[in-house]
Amino acid sequence: MAAYGALVSVMNIIDTLHLHPHPPISLHPKQAESLTENVTFLQDFLEVYNPRLDYSKEADPLERRIVDAAYAAEDIIESHIVDQITSDGGKISPDSLYEALEKVIRDMDLIKKDAKEIEQTLGVHTTKSMPSDSSKSSPTAKESSMVGAEHLMLEMKDKLTSDRRDLQIIPIVGMGGSGKTTLAINICQDRLIKEHFHVSAWAAISQEYNNQEMLIDILGQLNKVVGQNLGVDGLGEILYKHLFGRRYLIVLDDMWSIEAWDGIRRFLPDNKNGSRIVVTTRLSNLASNLSNSKNLEMSLLNEVDSWDMLSKTVFGEEGCPPELEEIGKRIGKSCKGLPLSIAVIGGLLAKSNHTREFWESIEENLSSIVNSEDDEWCLRILHMSYKQLPVYLKPCFLYLGVFSEDKVILRSTLIKLWVAEGFLKPKIGKSLEEIAKVCLKELVDRNLVLVDEIGSNGEMKCCKIHDLLRDLCLKEAEKERFHRVIRDDPPSNNSERMVVFPRKTATLFTSEVLESLSHARSIICDFCDYGSEAVEVMYGEYEDNEIRLPYNLRLLRTFKAVDKHLRSGDYFLDNLFELVNLRYLAARVRTTHEFPTTFDLLWNLHTLIIDSAYELIGPVEIWKLHQLRHLEFPEGLILPDPPSGDNVIVIMKNLQTLKGVVSLSLNEEVVKRIPNTKKLYLRYNVKPMEGEKCLSNLMCLSKLENFCCSTRYGCDDYLQWIMFPHSLKKLSLCASSKLELEDIMPKIGLLPILEKLVLQNGVFKTRKWETIEGQFLSLKFLRLKACRDLEDWIVSNSSHFPLLQNLCLTNVDQLKEIPSEIGEIATMKSISLRYCSESAVVSAKEIIEEQESLYGDLLDLRVRVVVKHEQEELTRLASANFEVVEIDISHILKKSMESRGSSSDDVENMVDTLQEEEIVEEQEHL
Structure with missing residues (x-):
């Protein structure tokens, strides 16, 4: 609910005030104490308060009062912070600040008094719900989704x-x-x-x-x-x-x-x-x-099938306890045979106490919904599951409404946004990202969120939400004033806290409309799937059409206006960084502008994602952003060395992601400042760089899990001296064709928990790769691309890659054969060959045939082969478990470029480049 999220947000603001270094920002001690006491009490109250289960088009009056008081506290405190940071302290005098907060505290005192009376009247003393640390998932409807x-x-x-x-x-x-x-x-x-x-x-x-x-x-x-x-x-x-x-x-x-x-x-x-x-x-x-x-x-389910699906959703194959079976059948009947409703109610029951009393309360409310004459009965059933959500999950669920219908949502992006919005309650010993992952998993377990894609590590990579549940999100969010999705008209008032511009309203995203959003804390632009023509209308192509964010957005915390699919529309760097209250900033900027020297005023910035046409030169002040958690520059950021001689060295202990940094000298000073980095993407384009052994310091990053490094123009020496930390789970290296892979493979093979390895380019000088016992013990995913001169791959037995599941070979065109031992690995699921030698393809076919003779229809292994037009005879090898696809790159590219009016020389040059570098499709893996 919005009320709980607003209270958590206020508490997070108060708790982080002392973290601002210059100037120190604080509230009157007694007011800070009173606010903390009131906010904590109301949080605890909301964790057990459930005013009604029936569907209502109006927000609960008490929750609305709490929301208003919390928002008022946020406005006062954050305005004070911004004024102090921007040296505009005269806008709110100390006396005015004190009086404004006193009014909020008095309002909260009255709300607290009413809440205590409700506690006494209704006997609200149930156990508080908190995020679970359990990794065990409840049975899901997917197991019985085709019942009936x-x-x-x-x-x-x-x-x-x-x-x-x-x-x-x-x-x-x-x-x-x-x-x-x-x-x-x-x-x-x-x-x-x-x-x-x-x-x-x-x-x-x-x-x-x-x-x-x-x-x-x-x-x-x-x-x-x-x-x-x-x-x-x-x-x-x-x-x-x-x-x-x-x-x-x-x-x-x-x-x-x-x-x-x-x-x-x-x-x-x-x-x-x-x-x-x-x-x-x-x-x-x-x-x-x-x-x-x-x-x-698709007919609705009958009573028998409804109960069968509900029982399997709640209990799996264990079966329902006899004392709950009769009630369960009535609950299944009350869902009126709609599988989505059964799945969602089943998710609710699976995560709740299996007591007769609780199930009877669910049955009673479901019956009242079914017997009503309202045609929104489906929405009302789904609403029940929302109302029964633990209060800490409600803001997380409502937030999903900001994404467009059928949108595939990247888990990492969703988690960053949740953290920045401030509605996640901290927990000792857990990072906010870890708390967010647990919350998302709980929503999946309740069938309120669908898993759309699983990553190579077996964890969720992307998710989606059913459009009926999204409709519920939108209705509840607007009712509770949590967020507002702009539809056909500009916002009618300036009280909106979170504003979403979907792709239909791209042309409404103007400076004039933004001017009216003075109370906004979040602006999210969901244009990424919109056609390029509309994007040009929205942003304009010329400087005088570019959008400058108005000053009255100075309290903005989240601004998301960039996506990997959005390649148009620029903002001014200096304008963006005037918003000193920002926690999440994702935008595309003009390369003709530089970072302002006041960059370090963004003291509470969590996530910074800046896209541009070219590499940007970062400000040295970036090393002072001690709250920064994720720093991403898709086109590259030249990051200067940390300032030397500072009286106070800022340790960026919260920094987890550092992506797109160019020519970083990973010296001891740098490593010391980013000790908890988990994801690091580096690129080296210039040689020489002082201290070419600097990547040996990589081993000092003991929390590093995902490392990606690209070297060009003779910078491979940095990789020759590299020392990997044993914490690595994912490793991607893209080198020139001169990197000698025999030297680096033994280091990689000894990494104890490495699960994913991507190697692009490099050369096997001996024309041989021989693995030995004890290497690659945890590897699940292996991709080799354009690794030159590899003729013999020697694997003496299947224990060399005991957990390997996916093998991908691209442009490994001299390999004589894939070792037969690869096919004997018990966990092996897929082999993918793209533009490899004919003999390698034939050996893959032999592996499949051997495994088919052993396991027949039970075989899980699949092989997919992509061949060039001149290898079309290999398509004859295709069979049930062996797919062969022929692609004529030259023909496709020529047709594409000719349709755009390219000259014949341009076409031929591009064909050559594409065939040599094979950049198509593989970019996303690096």
């Missing part, structure tokens, strides 16, 4: 694999939350279906679809990496040619209009070979327009 729909699975398989040769469109129709997407996912993951089609892809359409992004997404899944500046027709032509002649399966999920269908249908050829298009939609009339065949209707 087994017949649809069979019907779907029949339609997909039938003898009909013409292109078939298969609509799946049902209300939101009925399981349409889940059915499509299960079908796509079915082994029979995977083997039947040559290629497959998935596109989420949604109400705010974008044809260009949709085509780019589909082509990416088909290993067609294309430029962002290609138009819809150019992208569609590439897709059409790639699908032509192949039996393909395309899933178009959550379609809302015939216009979205028309935008892609013309690029999907009818090859007369049994290709299929699956469309999920809530609209029966739309489905009828798509196909003459009978729709697959």
Whole structure:
């Protein structure tokens, strides 16, 4: 809830006041004590206060009063901080500050008095809920997601694999939350279906679809990496040619209009070979327009299936205790057969006490919802799970509404934002990032958040939220004044605290609109999926159209206006860093401007992500930002040495991420200042640099888990002298072709907990790589790319890589064979070869055949091979577990560049560059 989050935020502000070094900022001791006492009491009260379970369109009056008081305290204290920092102390005199805080304290005293009366009247003395440290997950609905729909699975398989040769469109129709997407996912993951089609892809359409992004997404899944500046027709032509002649399966999920269908249908050829298009939609009339065949209707579950799904969601295969079975069946019935509601209520019950009393209270409230005449019964059922959330999870859940429909949310970005917003309650012995990860996991366990992608380390990488649950987030957030998503019109008042500009409202993001948001603490721009044309309208291409953030946003804490897909729109560096209250700043800046000397005034900055067209020269004041947790410069930051001779050396003990730093001299002074860094990405482009053995100091970073280093122009000497800390879990090295890999491999192999290794370029001088016992004991993911002269890879037995799961080889074109012992590794799941030698491909085929003879249909190992056009004869090796894809890079690139008017010389040069460096697709892995 907004009230709890606001209280935690106030407490965090008070607790960090003493951390400001110059000038010291403080409140009157008695006022600080009174505020702390009131805020702590109200936090404790809200942790046990649950005024009602019924759905209401109005916020609870007591919670609204708490929100108003907390916001008032924030305004007063943070205005005082900003005035002190910017030497504008005259704006709020000490007497005025004291009087303003006294009024807030009096208001909180009255709220506290009323809260105590409620405690006595209602007997609010339940156990407080706190984030769990347990790593154990509850059973999830995924295990039983197709309960009651087994017949649809069979019907779907029949339609997909039938003898009909013409292109078939298969609509799946049902209300939101009925399981349409889940059915499509299960079908796509079915082994029979995977083997039947040559290629497959998935596109989420949604109400705010974008044809260009949709085509780019589909082509990416088909290993067609294309430029962002290609138009819809150019992208569609590439897709059409790639699908032509192949039996393909395309899933178009959550379609809302015939216009979205028309935008892609013309690029999907009818090859007369049994290709299929699956469309999920809530609209029966739309489905009828798509196909003459009978729709697959997702029916609601009957009582038996509802209880079966609920029981498996709560208890897994253990079964329900007899004393709860009767109540459980009634709860399942009250969900009215909607799988999403059953999954969410099941997630609630799984995380709660399995007592008869609690289950009876859930049943009672569900029954009142079902018996109401309101057509929002589904939203009301989901609302129950929101109301029953532990209070510390409510702000985390509501925050998910700031992301657009069907948006894939990067976990690391979400966690950074949660931390910056200040609503996470600190816990002794835990970092805020660790607390955030636990909170996100709890939301996943309750089926309120969906896991979208798992990283190579087995942890969640991306997540999503169902659109019905997002609707709930938006309704509750606006009701509780937590955040406001701008729709068609500019904000009508200036009281908004968190403002979100979705892609539909890109043109509303103007200086005039920003001027009206004087109370805003967070501005989040979700333009990353918007077309480039709209981005240009929003920002303009010329200096006089650029946006300067108005001064009245001086209390802003979060400003997010950059994304890896957003390559337009610049801000002025000096203007951005006037906002001294910032905790999270992500923006693209003009390279013609320099960092201001007042940079260190951003004393409470947590996350700084600055994108630009070129490398930037950082200010020496950056070493004074002791609160900084994440520093990221995608295009590179030249970071100066720390200032010498300072009376007080600032240790950046909170710094966890340092990405994009160029030519950093990692000397003892630097290492001493960043002792707790977990993620470090360095780039060396210039030689010589004083102290070329400086990377030997890397071993002093004992908390480092993820290290990525790129060297060019003869800087490989830095890697020859490198000393790795034993804490490394992920390592990526991109060197020149002269780095001798035999020298560095033994150091890497001895890292005890290394799970992921990516090596690009370098040379095996002896033309041989021989691993020995005791190396790579924890490695799960191995990628070698363009490692020259590797002919013989010798692995004497499978114990050399005992935990390896994924092997990726790219442009390793002299390798004679993949060691057969690789196929014998028990954990091995996939082998990927991209533009490797023919003999290496043949050896991979032999590995699969040997494993198939041993394990048959139980084999989990899959091989995927990408070959050049001139190796097309290798496509004959394709089989169920051995996929072969032929790609003609030259043809694709020529068509792309010719469509943009490039000369023939430009085309040929780019083809040569692409074939030599193979930069396509692999960038994201480094």
